[in-house]
Amino acid sequence: MEMNLGEPVSGPSGAIPSRAISSKAMPLGAMPLGAMPSGAVPSGTARTITVLGCTGSVGTQTIELLASQPDAFRVRALVAGRNAKLLAEQAVALRAELAVVADPAAYAALRDALAGTGIEAAGGPAAVIQAAEMDADWTMAAITGAAGLAPTLAAIRRGACVGLANKEALVCAGDVMLRAVAMAGATLLPVDSEHNAIFQSLADGNRGAVEKIVLTASGGPFRTASLDDMAAATPEAALKHPVWSMGAKISIDSATMMNKGLELIEAARLFGLDEAAIEVLVHPQSVIHGMVYFHDGSVMAQLGSPDMRIPIAHTLAWPQRMETLSRRLDLAAVSRLEFAEPDLIRFPALRIAREALQAGGGAPTILNAANEVAVEAFLQRRIGFLDIAGTVDQVLQRLGTPKADSLDEVIGLDSLGRRTAQAIIPAIAA
Numbered sequence: 001m002e003m004n005l006g007e008p009v010s011g012p013s014g015a016i017p018s019r020a021i022s023s024k025a026m027p028l029g030a031m032p033l034g035a036m037p038s039g040a041v042p043s044g045t046a047r048t049i050t051v052l053g054c055t056g057s058v059g060t061q062t063i064e065l066l067a068s069q070p071d072a073f074r075v076r077a078l079v080a081g082r083n084a085k086l087l088a089e090q091a092v093a094l095r096a097e098l099a100v101v102a103d104p105a106a107y108a109a110l111r112d113a114l115a116g117t118g119i120e121a122a123g124g125p126a127a128v129i130q131a132a133e134m135d136a137d138w139t140m141a142a143i144t145g146a147a148g149l150a151p152t153l154a155a156i157r158r159g160a161c162v163g164l165a166n167k168e169a170l171v172c173a174g175d176v177m178l179r180a181v182a183m184a185g186a187t188l189l190p191v192d193s194e195h196n197a198i199f200q201s202l203a204d205g206n207r208g209a210v211e212k213i214v215l216t217a218s219g220g221p222f223r224t225a226s227l228d229d230m231a232a233a234t235p236e237a238a239l240k241h242p243v244w245s246m247g248a249k250i251s252i253d254s255a256t257m258m259n260k261g262l263e264l265i266e267a268a269r270l271f272g273l274d275e276a277a278i279e280v281l282v283h284p285q286s287v288i289h290g291m292v293y294f295h296d297g298s299v300m301a302q303l304g305s306p307d308m309r310i311p312i313a314h315t316l317a318w319p320q321r322m323e324t325l326s327r328r329l330d331l332a333a334v335s336r337l338e339f340a341e342p343d344l345i346r347f348p349a350l351r352i353a354r355e356a357l358q359a360g361g362g363a364p365t366i367l368n369a370a371n372e373v374a375v376e377a378f379l380q381r382r383i384g385f386l387d388i389a390g391t392v393d394q395v396l397q398r399l400g401t402p403k404a405d406s407l408d409e410v411i412g413l414d415s416l417g418r419r420t421a422q423a424i425i426p427a428i429a430a
């Protein structure tokens, strides 16, 4: 079925529309009945799009979906870190208005590649923010790590409809981001497959009847490995995810299960849930992405092939749906769905993230900062695999739970968390 951008948009009658998250201040059940989605598709026109992090794993899959329906989307800005070559190719293919590379050293290559195309080129961090500030109906936030915070906030502050892949921004600056969403009337649509599954499972609108949600986890490459094997794991082994093909940072987070810890915090923020109402289940087949338990005993789940194009397309077309070429789920071929409790001894990152969420304040900011530094140190072979969670734990114990109420406090804590992790890594590595 073709996505039809010409149809009028309306929420299901008498129910909360399959509503995007527009404010943490609105806990589950508190959203107004029949409210119109603020990020609704404009009728009869091509949707204007900006992609932040267009050259990465999520970014390139977003570009593929945009290219599959050129009449439905018009690209305003594409933003990458330093890969000027791919960025220029994407900008030309999609006839973007502006292409921006964050690394100033990559600007000349971008400018030269786009010479004569009529596409504007820019470089440097300020240009990234300006691109995010440009008017666009829908913005993909797919820069990795806390580096995505400022541009994502810039898009939110103009009241944009934002497809949020960049979970670290929400973990690092949850309250600040959600206050900005509420103030600007922006709309956050969860791109992470688990959160997108919860969002879709809440589509009947009965948010007040939710008992708990379940985020599933593939278990990563070390699901069945011994602690000894994990202690000796190389970056190559940790990067080899059995199900998903993703960028390096999230692949390592999946191997330590810190990814699920970050997702736990992300879910609490997005859906206004207490930590105790969010469960994690290891599900190696990655067919069920998330489940919602309601107080009448019903369980709603979203299923699909493990393919990020499905949740990306869901947010891109929301509140309608667009066709994708994703492999259709064949349950007979899958044959068995397995589930298990996560092992918190071999995967302490999940416990550490849960404790940081319970502690609140700036603990998640510190957790995210220390984790980014520790993942980088592991990829550079400066520390072992198990030292990633060990570093994060030590940094959190050292820094406690300071406040993170303002953006300045968040930025200060992020930097303190990074410095503290850098300072203890040599001792951990010794």
Ligand SMILES: NC(=O)c1ccc[n+]([C@@H]2O[C@H](COP(=O)([O-])OP(=O)(O)OC[C@H]3O[C@@H](n4cnc5c(N)ncnc54)[C@H](OP(=O)(O)O)[C@@H]3O)[C@@H](O)[C@H]2O)c1
Pocket: 052, 053, 054, 055, 056, 057, 058, 059, 079, 080, 081, 082, 083, 084, 102, 128, 141, 142, 143, 144, 145, 147, 165, 166, 167, 168, 191, 192, 193, 244, 245, 246, 247, 248, 249, 250, 308
């Ligand atoms: N991959 C997945 O399947 C998946 C699933 C769910 C959620 N996510 C989340 O989505 C985000 C992106 O993940 P990914 O796997 O797509 O990462 P990735 O492959 O590493 O891509 C990161 C993107 O961000 C760009 N970038 C890096 N630093 C930047 C900066 N300072 N300013 C502007 N752009 C910058 C990169 O540009 P260059 O290529 O030029 O360096 C690239 O386009 C992460 O937060 C991740 O947790 C990913």
